[in-house]
Amino acid sequence: MEERALLPRLFRTEYQKIVSVLCSLFGIKHIEIAEDIVSDTFLSAAEHWNTKGVPENPTAWLYTVAKNKTKNYLKHNNIFEQKLMPDLKAGADQSEEIELDLSTKNIADSQLAMIFTICNPVISGDAQIALALNLLCGFGVQEIADAFLTNKDVIYKRINRAKEKLKEANIRIEQPSLSEIDQRLETVLTTLYLLFSEGYYSTSQDTMLRKDLCAEAMRLSYLLVENPATNKPAVNALLALMCFHSSRFDARLNEKGEAILYEDQDESLWDKELIATGEYFLNQAASGNTLTKYHLEAGIAYWHTQKADTPQKWESILDLYNSLLILEYSPIAALNRTYALAKARGKQAAIAEAEKLDLTDNQFYYSLLGTLYTDIDNSIALAHFKKALSLATSPVDKATITANIDRLSNHG
Amino acid sequence: MKEFLLLFRRDFINKEVQPDNKEYVAHLDRWHEWFESLAAQDRLATPPQHWDMKGKVVKANKSVTNGPYVEIKESIGGMIIIKANSYEEAAEIAQGCPILEFGGNVEIRKATPANGE
Numbered sequence: 001m002e003e004r005a006l007l008p009r010l011f012r013t014e015y016q017k018i019v020s021v022l023c024s025l026f027g028i029k030h031i032e033i034a035e036d037i038v039s040d041t042f043l044s045a046a047e048h049w050n051t052k053g054v055p056e057n058p059t060a061w062l063y064t065v066a067k068n069k070t071k072n073y074l075k076h077n078n079i080f081e082q083k084l085m086p087d088l089k090a091g092a093d094q095s096e097e098i099e100l101d102l103s104t105k106n107i108a109d110s111q112l113a114m115i116f117t118i119c120n121p122v123i124s125g126d127a128q129i130a131l132a133l134n135l136l137c138g139f140g141v142q143e144i145a146d147a148f149l150t151n152k153d154v155i156y157k158r159i160n161r162a163k164e165k166l167k168e169a170n171i172r173i174e175q176p177s178l179s180e181i182d183q184r185l186e187t188v189l190t191t192l193y194l195l196f197s198e199g200y201y202s203t204s205q206d207t208m209l210r211k212d213l214c215a216e217a218m219r220l221s222y223l224l225v226e227n228p229a230t231n232k233p234a235v236n237a238l239l240a241l242m243c244f245h246s247s248r249f250d251a252r253l254n255e256k257g258e259a260i261l262y263e264d265q266d267e268s269l270w271d272k273e274l275i276a277t278g279e280y281f282l283n284q285a286a287s288g289n290t291l292t293k294y295h296l297e298a299g300i301a302y303w304h305t306q307k308a309d310t311p312q313k314w315e316s317i318l319d320l321y322n323s324l325l326i327l328e329y330s331p332i333a334a335l336n337r338t339y340a341l342a343k344a345r346g347k348q349a350a351i352a353e354a355e356k357l358d359l360t361d362n363q364f365y366y367s368l369l370g371t372l373y374t375d376i377d378n379s380i381a382l383a384h385f386k387k388a389l390s391l392a393t394s395p396v397d398k399a400t401i402t403a404n405i406d407r408l409s410n411h412g
Numbered sequence: 413m414k415e416f417l418l419l420f421r422r423d424f425i426n427k428e429v430q431p432d433n434k435e436y437v438a439h440l441d442r443w444h445e446w447f448e449s450l451a452a453q454d455r456l457a458t459p460p461q462h463w464d465m466k467g468k469v470v471k472a473n474k475s476v477t478n479g480p481y482v483e484i485k486e487s488i489g490g491m492i493i494i495k496a497n498s499y500e501e502a503a504e505i506a507q508g509c510p511i512l513e514f515g516g517n518v519e520i521r522k523a524t525p526a527n528g529e
Contacts, residue, residue, distance in 0.1 A: 325451035326459050334452040356453050 007049070010058060011042055015138040018066050020110040021102060023135075024173050028117065028166050031135075037073060041066045067100040111136065112227055113173045115220060119188040122169045127162035128191045129198060134159055137216040147213055149204055181229060188224070189238055189294065192217050196242050200249075211249060218242050225281070236285035237294035243278030244301035247271040259396045267307045275305045296324040300336075314343035331359050335368050347372050363391035363401075370404060382408045413495040415457045415523040416502040420489040420509065422516025424465065429515050442510040450494065455505060457493040489516065493523070 015038055022034035044065055045058075055061040118131050126148075133139040133147070145155045176184040199213025221239045224230040251269035252260050282298050299320045303313050321337035334357055342350030351372050359365035366388035373381035382405065389401045423429055431439055447460050467479035467487065479487070489511055496502040499522065506518040 322448040322451065325448070326456065329451065329454045329456075331454075334454070337448075337452050353449055353452065356449065358453075 006054065006058065007042070007046060010045075010062065012138040014059060014062055015042065016136050017107045017111065018062070018102065019135055020114040021100060021107060022066075022070065023117075024110040024113055025100070028171050028173055031163055031167070033073070037069050038066060040069055044069075063100075063102040067102065070100045108223065108227070109175065110173075111223060112230065113175050115188055115223070116176055116184055117166065117171050117173045119191040120166065120169075120171055121187055122171065123162045123165050125191065125194055127158050127165075129195050130155055130158050131162045132191060132195060132220070133213075133216070136220060139212075139216075143209060146206055147198060147202060147204060147209055149202075175229065178229060182232070185224075185230060185232060185234065189234060192221050193238060193294070195220075196245075200245055207253065214242065214246055214249070218246070225284075233285045233288045233290065234292040234294050236281045237292060237298045240278045240281035240285055241294055241298040241301050243274045243281060244298065244305055247274040247278065247305060258399060261400070262304065270305065278302065278305070291323070291327075293324060293328050296320050296327065300324075309343070311344070314340055318344045331357075331362055332364065335359070335362075335364050339368060339371075342372055347376055351376070361391070363388045363397065366391065367401060367404075370401075374404075374408065378408050413497060416494050416496050416499075417491060417519075417521040417523065418494060418502070418506055418509070419491045419519040419521070420511040420516060421486040421519065422489055422511055422514055423486050424489070425485075425487075431514055439510055439513060442513070446508060446510055447492075449508075450492075450505070455494045455496070457495050460492050461490075463488070463490045486517070 018038045018041065019034050022037060023031055026034055041062055045062060049055070049058075114136060115132075118135060119128055123131070130144050130148070133144045134141070139147075141152050141155050141159070144159075145152045148155065196214055196217035199210045199215075199217065202210050202213070204210060218239065221235060221242060224232075224235045225239060247270050248262075248265065250271070251265040251267070252262075254260055278298070279302070282302060285295055285298065297320075300317055303317050303320075306313055318337065318340040321333060321340055324333050325337060338350050338354045338357065341353055351369075354365075354369055354372055357365060366384045370381045370384035370388060373384060385401055385405045385408065389398060389405065392398045392401055447456075450456050465479070469477050469479070469484065471477070494502065494505060496505060499520065502520050502522075506520055509518050511518060
């Protein structure tokens with residue numbers, strides 16, 4: 001049983017490492033050759049380990065086989081050689097034998113270079129996430145399709161189109177220079193943030209898969225933190241944000257996969273260790289002089305790890321949302337700001353502000369108004385919840401709104 | 413949505429119309445609340461900026477004088493650029509501006525493309 005689970009696990013962790021190193025060596029044009037060599041390596045592993053047993057050090061075995069397969073490919077493929085040789089990185093003399101460098105350092109460097117290659121604005125955000133999951137996280141096309149709630153064909157096409165675009169634009173697989181890191185990093189952080197959100201807010205019922213997406217986004221962010229060149233305040237802030245959110249992963253869903261509202265969550269299920277890790281990265285983020293949206297969102301998420309409703313908590317959250325909205329408006333931030341306003345200054349003040357938002361096509365706008373009017377004017381509250389229900393599409397949202405309607409109807 | 417310039421002016425010199433300290437602190441709070449409320453309504457075209465109260469004035473003879481501007485009755489308190497659909501909407505927003513509390517006023521101008529409209 002253990003042995004059967006070993007190969008998929010190694011595939012998840014090692015596939016992307018070897019692909020990254022090979023891509024860095026070959027260049028983006030030959031990405032398929034890199035993938036073929038690694039797939040072939042894992043195929044060999046499946047055959048050999050099945051008949052001859054699992055080697056003592058499976059990872060080292062995979063690396064040795066990948067190295068040999070690379071050598072053979074280069075030696076026995078004339079057309080390949082003519083095509084590839086001009087693209088091989090400087091220093092690799094034609095007569096010299098290519099040695100695949102699978103040292104820990106080169107793996108980390110190659111992965112970092114691949115992150116910057118994939119998170120490139122020439123491809124769309126959705127395609128960046130799909131490609132990142134495939135090439136940086138070792139996810140299969142089926143898993144990615146499940147995460148996006150779509151079918152394999154769509155993802156397959158999306159990934160191939162993204163690869164073609166990277167090739168056409170001839171994107172070099174390299175870490176950006178120090179002078180352009182800040183600008184390039186912004187795109188990378190956006191992708192990692194989307195990848196995390198995909199896992200955290202996805203309506204997919206597959207909890208394991210969603211946790212995996214969050215864990216991968218955190219792993220890639222950690223890769224950036226580990227490298228001095230990319231260990232920037234904004235990256236630490238993003239990682240802190242992910243830690244704080246993840247700490248509530250188990251507490252926010254019941255056994256049936258239904259959402260449990262923040263206020264009703266069992267605090268003892270919050271992961272204290274992740275909260276402490278988040279606090280560490282938030283402290284690391286507090287340097288330099290740029291305040292990013294990740295800093296503000298991490299600050300908001302930090303206060304949500306404090307369950308007690310103190311005036312300081314809600315005043316702080318309100319301040320952070322105000323700053324966030326001035327930096328970058330979003331309807332959900334405007335709604336959350338208004339909720340924080342109700343907590344800090346009372347429902348009457350919040351109702352006046354909420355009605356100015358006028359987000360009349362947004363179900364959460366009506367849910368917020370319903371919540372604010374509850375106990376102030378329950379018939380108006382009920383009307384708002386009913387409007388919210390008519391706009392809601394996901395079963396989870398519908399169930400939450402229906403519960404509010406039932407509560408009000410029973411009291412009415 | 414179009415962009416509108418809101419320019420705030422009031423008399424900052426005449427002692428009789430100035431707020432006392434307590435009034436001034438509450439007044440600043442209302443400025444913050446007003447900006448935050450506009451941000452939540454997605455009305456800010458650019459982030460609001462803080463302006464100092466020193467200032468200089470250049471006159472026709474090119475002489476430069478430092479503030480306070482004894483000869484100018486109302487001076488600029490600040491400006492923002494907002495998003496609104498019409499002059500009417502922009503004026504409605506300006507009616508909530510705290511500059512009005514101490515006899516100030518808001519001048520509104522619509523941004524137009526370079527080729528005119």
